[in-house]
Amino acid sequence: MSEASELLDDVDALRRKARRDGRGNAFPLLLFGALILVAPLCYRENDPPPPGKWALVDKGPFPLFGSGMFSDLRYPSLVGWYWVLAIVVGLAATVWWYRRRAQQVGLEIDTRKQLGVVGAAVAGFLLGVPLLTSFVDTPTTLYSTPEINLPILFGAGLLSALVLYWSLRPHRTAGPRAAGLFVGLFLASTAFAALGIYLRFGFAALLVIAMAVLTLAWLERSLLVAVVGIQFAAAALLVNLGVLASWNADHRIVVLGSLALPALILIVGGVLAAVTERAGRR
């Protein structure tokens, strides 16, 4: 009987070692932190229109990843594209980083789940919001009818978590697993779309990055990244509710004031992760 206990102890020790060796979270945390810190440079104000003239308000190609409350940005499309590209480049660089690291360490973590969750969030925010608004019939708008939107948000979110949990059980066969993943991610997209209804400040990309960080914590089973991810998600939510911004200054300063806290959380987390990784190698 002690053989069973010993085997379980060995399994636990090997699992801990593999998780420790697979961790390489400093790079993605620092990269996303830097990408967020650079974003304010895109928020240049337009010159005021001449007296007696009106300027057309351009919200850019992706309203949730765009100018938000600003109606006078010089390059609103640049803001939208910056956030979309920051997510794409950030994720692509993360995948590249873990592959490169695998060549050195001999162990590669599976980042496909991260891509799935982030894909669901991006699809929900960019495609789901207009679809949801056109499909769900309300007396006014979904924003002003929380009795309709909140059940969609929490219902789809809960169902998505249950379906994804069911799909990812180790004994699940390929067919039901694929079907479950499809349904689970679709429900997750619907929940993100319902959340997107309330995001009026154009910083939804921060919530996508928060999902990327939290998924990374889950993949790496890393307490440090989980703590960083929760703090970052809270800061991202505050920014998206307009809590951190003061609107009476140059737009770049206003945006920097809002993004400094979430960016700092990732950068400090990244530095701590780098120190921990280095200490672990000694």
Next chain:
Amino acid sequence: MSDDHPTNGLDDVVHQKHRLGILTIAAESKRVEFGYLREALDLTAGNLSRHLTVLVDAGLLTMEKGYDGKRPRTWVGITRSGRAALHKEISALRALVARHDS
């Protein structure tokens, strides 16, 4: 011994210290390299090869051979069956320990 005794859940292919270790490490990763497994499990290349062959033949692992520059490298990944077998083995071991402790 009754049919539902935890030892009935033990699989001869998996219920071996090193093979269980290989599956455990592979389950924590997308793929793991031969050299990492050899070092983590403190095995000779020959012994590790033999265990890997058993697990690959049982459909619990996949093996992919390639090159990193001029250096040959062998990568191992776990299959769905491998994950299920590992999960079943760990559950059986835990049940066995719990039965002994109670």
